[in-house]
Amino acid sequence: MRTPFVAGNWKMHNDLAAARDLMKGLRAEVAKPTGVDVAVCTPFTLLYPMGKELDGTDIKLGAQNCYFEPKGAFTGEISADMLKAAGCTYVIIGHSERRHVFGETGEMLKKKVVAAQQAGLHVIYCIGELLEERERGKTETVVDQQMKEVLTPDLDTSLLTIAYEPVWAIGTGKTATPDQAQAVHAFVRAKLSGIYGSDVANSLRIQYGGSVKPGNAAELFSCPDVDGGLVGGACLVAGDFAAIIRAAQQSAGK
Numbered sequence: 001m002r003t004p005f006v007a008g009n010w011k012m013h014n015d016l017a018a019a020r021d022l023m024k025g026l027r028a029e030v031a032k033p034t035g036v037d038v039a040v041c042t043p044f045t046l047l048y049p050m051g052k053e054l055d056g057t058d059i060k061l062g063a064q065n066c067y068f069e070p071k072g073a074f075t076g077e078i079s080a081d082m083l084k085a086a087g088c089t090y091v092i093i094g095h096s097e098r099r100h101v102f103g104e105t106g107e108m109l110k111k112k113v114v115a116a117q118q119a120g121l122h123v124i125y126c127i128g129e130l131l132e133e134r135e136r137g138k139t140e141t142v143v144d145q146q147m148k149e150v151l152t153p154d155l156d157t158s159l160l161t162i163a164y165e166p167v168w169a170i171g172t173g174k175t176a177t178p179d180q181a182q183a184v185h186a187f188v189r190a191k192l193s194g195i196y197g198s199d200v201a202n203s204l205r206i207q208y209g210g211s212v213k214p215g216n217a218a219e220l221f222s223c224p225d226v227d228g229g230l231v232g233g234a235c236l237v238a239g240d241f242a243a244i245i246r247a248a249q250q251s252a253g254k
């Protein structure tokens, strides 16, 4: 049985005051969620103060990216060890904005995943196709390639979550239908089984991401291979994020 996992991806949003307000709201709604794992992935500059805000809750802290070298002359970068020291449990790697806005390649992402796990961070590894790839019937080819480039047998699967995020659904208000999401999630799990064996594949969480909202979360999370979500826009409103967390709680044991 997999525990659903909901992570909020703040992206490049919130100053310190807004972040504190959001955390206050979240603490009031779901300080100690049961039957679901919850994380908030904040900008680097907010990690330390948000870690303090989360003290005494069961909500974990995450980052949205890291560099693969441990230290050195890499102006502007942040290492996985630095994230760990700032209180992070999780790090998102391979988000579509990193791939498509910042040109991160499979080769770089593989190094980042390895570095993050070596630092003891749990990786949320994102995969997903562009609209034109879906329209050309290439969804499975694309996600398979993104998995092959990074998900090698040597990884620590106890520190791994996959997030399937169709790029055309991110921040667009267009969500994959539950059937579309389930079809890709089942494909991803079958591929994971080929790499890690069926026991591990059945234990790994595969989050759905892309315009998850309180109004569609329950339906998406009820799909057999959807184990919670990676939530962007809706995680910036405490009540909406809490409603999504509750939808995940209710999907547990499905």
Ligand code: PGA
Pocket: 009, 165, 169, 170, 171, 172, 173, 209, 210, 211, 212, 230, 231, 232, 233, 234
């Ligand atoms: P969204 O973002 O929920 O705003 O679509 C999801 C994500 O990019 O992780």
